[in-house]
Amino acid sequence: MTEPQGGQAATAIGEADVLIIGGGLSGTLLAMQLLRLPGARHIVLVEPRPELGRGEAYSATELGHTLNGNAARMSIDPDDADDLTRWLQAHITDGGWPESAAQQVPVAHLFPPRGLFGRYAQQRLAEALVRGKVQGSSLTHVRDEVIGLQTDDRRVQVTLKDGRQLQASIAVLATGMFPAARTAQRQSSGLNAAALDPWDVAALRGLPVDARVLIIGSGLTMVDALESLNQAGHRGPIEVFSRHGLLPHVRRQPPAWEDFLSQAPEIRSPLQLLRALRQHCQRAQAMGIDWQAPLDTVRVHIPRLWSQASDVQRRQFVRHVRPWWESHHHRSPPQGNALLQKLLKEGRLTIQAASLQGVASSDDGRPQIRLRYRGQTQVRVVEGDGLINSTGIEYDWRRVDKALPRQLLERGLIRVGNLGLGIAADPSGAVLNAQSQPAKRLFAMGPPLRGEWWESTAVTDVALQAKALAAKLVSL
Ligand SMILES: Cc1cc2nc3c(=O)[nH]c(=O)nc-3n(C[C@H](O)[C@H](O)[C@H](O)COP(=O)(O)OP(=O)(O)OC[C@H]3O[C@@H](n4cnc5c(N)ncnc54)[C@H](O)[C@@H]3O)c2cc1C
Incomplete structure (x- = not known):
């Protein structure tokens, strides 16, 4: 499909019409939409991961890490709500995902594993590339990280981690989310250093099966963590702490209601x-x-x-x-919710409202967390055998310790978004600089625009933004 360009000279890649930074779902859908539009264009996608379309969410390998919406809600084509359902139907007919039979519901009602959803996005990108090539378009996947960017009124230049520089007429920040558990943070609470990754089943297998596990955060990432623990064979007690102690409701499939x-x-x-x-x-x-x-x-x-x-x-x-x-x-998929309810019923899982005050470890290296329980002033220490950070996403770019966000902020090429969430942009996605002027050549989409739109991360948000932004970019 795309030709990885590791080690190739920048001149061989040539100046891109559109250079997309980040090849998760957002960058992939933008490329797909650009390839579908009439006209020839050279698209470069810079993404360190070996595969496009997966990013953080759809690199999942566990079948239990599913989408939180059923197939009928999760099409990546805003003009074709049945697109995912049809793809899944064909995939299941071809012998893919045999486990789906256990759900005993029509295909449109299935909650696919996120890894499978990534494959769907990849296939639609491959099809768009075939169509784009007929019109003279191309797509190049450069496997690297962008660590620096400069722009003026005429072009953008990016610097890659390996030192190469790439030029483009337009660049798009599709850098996605920074999951708190995986992101180096500037002002760390110490949680990440002590905690395990909620999606890392292999690391969780390192815990004794009867370990007392403490989890910080009670949202959808926690539901994933329960699934990971289950996959790792864990059978011990699990204590979940979050400020309000609220659990995600389960997603049902209600009838239509008036808008x-x-x-x-x-x-x-x-x-x-x-x-x-x-x-x-x-x-x-x-x-x-x-x-x-x-x-x-x-x-x-x-x-x-x-x-x-x-x-x-x-x-x-x-x-x-x-x-x-x-x-x-942000409701839980039925499969994850069934596990959660089972654990509650067995008395293995407790959910408590408490805010984290600090993290330490005992003399024998066991994690200790300091908590203030809701409605109380006293701080108590709870000790476990394992600790998981399920606090979700870090949206404040000032706290993220990564080269590109840091450089863009320091140079004033971007400014933080509303309430410190993500980065500021005008309604078309053109990023605002430190003086709040929209850039001519630099755009953003998806999670970085959380502060502008609040809901700017889910499949449907990203799919709609990709379509609108592609139309805007080809009109420039
Ligand atoms: C675990 C998880 C589960 C989710 N589940 C659902 C769900 O069930 N339903 C739903 O609607 N939504 C879900 N979401 C939300 C949403 O679908 C995803 O956030 C969506 O995939 C966003 O895609 P993205 O490409 O913007 O971000 P990401 O997936 O974060 O991808 C961004 C990519 O950019 C790359 N990148 C970052 N910086 C650079 C750089 N400087 N240079 C080059 N590349 C860079 C990264 O390597 C990454 O691959 C989930 C999110 C997560 C994290």
Whole structure:
């Protein structure tokens, strides 16, 4: 499909029309959309991983690490909602994913493993490349990390870790998420140094089977961690701590509900949204309909509501609504939830509301965490045999200790986004510099735009942004 260019001279790669930094789902979908559009263009994708389309989320190898939405919700083609369902159907018919039969539901209702989803994205990219080549387009995967970038009104130049420099007319930051467990952080709480990676089944196998495991964070990453522990053969007690002690609800497949927000432009603040949502959920429940039905209509309006909100309103949302939004909206796949419920029932799993105050280790090297339980002032120490960091994603680029974010911030080529989340950009994705002027040649998409849109990470967000950004870039 793409030709890895490790070690090749920059001149051989040539000046790119579009240089995409990061070949996870975002960068891959942008390349796919660019290849599908009429016209010839030379696209360069810089991604250190050997495979495109996987990134952090879809490099998963465990079958239990599934998408949190069923196939009918997770198409990467905004114009074709059935695309993933059709691909899965064909894949299963060809003998792929035989374990899916155990779910006993129609293909559209299946929750595929994330690794399989990565394969789907790769196949759609390969097809787009075949189509693009007919028009004279090309795609080059450069396996390296971008560590520096300069731009003026005419072009962009990037520096790779191996010292090479690449030129492009336009560059796009598709650098994705920085999972807290895997990212070197500038102001570390010490958690990462002591904690195990929630997705690293091999490392978890190193724990005694009956180990007392402490987990920080109770969201979807924690559900993945339970799955990893289960795969590693763990049979001991698991204690989960998070500020509010809230668990993600399980994703059901509710019927359609009226899109009430499209008929209510007066709803602008988080408080108004919550009130209206509560009314609709109560109405649904009175009619015997799942509360998830009205909630699911809100999603498409979040970027508009967030970008219209004032800073005070955004802060209110983050402070008061966020934990509930996360647990109700970012719901758990049924398989992960079934495991969680089983562990709760067996008494092996406990969830407690407490905030982490510090991390240390005992004389014999066992992890110790200092916790302040909700509603209490006293700090208590809890000791385990293993510790897992499931706090999710680090969105604040000032805290991420990586070369490119650091260099872009230091040079004032970017500025941090609203509430310190990701980076600032105009509505088209052109990044704003330290003086808040939009760049002519530098764009961003996906998780880095969290501060601009709030929901800017899920498959559907990224797929929509890729389509819109590709259209914008070819019009320049
Ligand atoms: C564990 C996990 C599970 C998820 N599950 C779901 C789900 O079930 N449903 C859903 O809708 N969403 C899910 N998401 C969210 C979403 O789908 C992903 O965040 C999405 O894959 C974002 O893709 P991305 O390419 O922007 O980011 P990433 O996957 O983070 O990829 C970014 C890529 O950029 C590369 N990169 C970074 N910096 C540089 C650099 N300087 N130079 C070159 N390359 C660079 C990295 O190597 C990486 O491969 C999940 C996210 C995670 C982390």
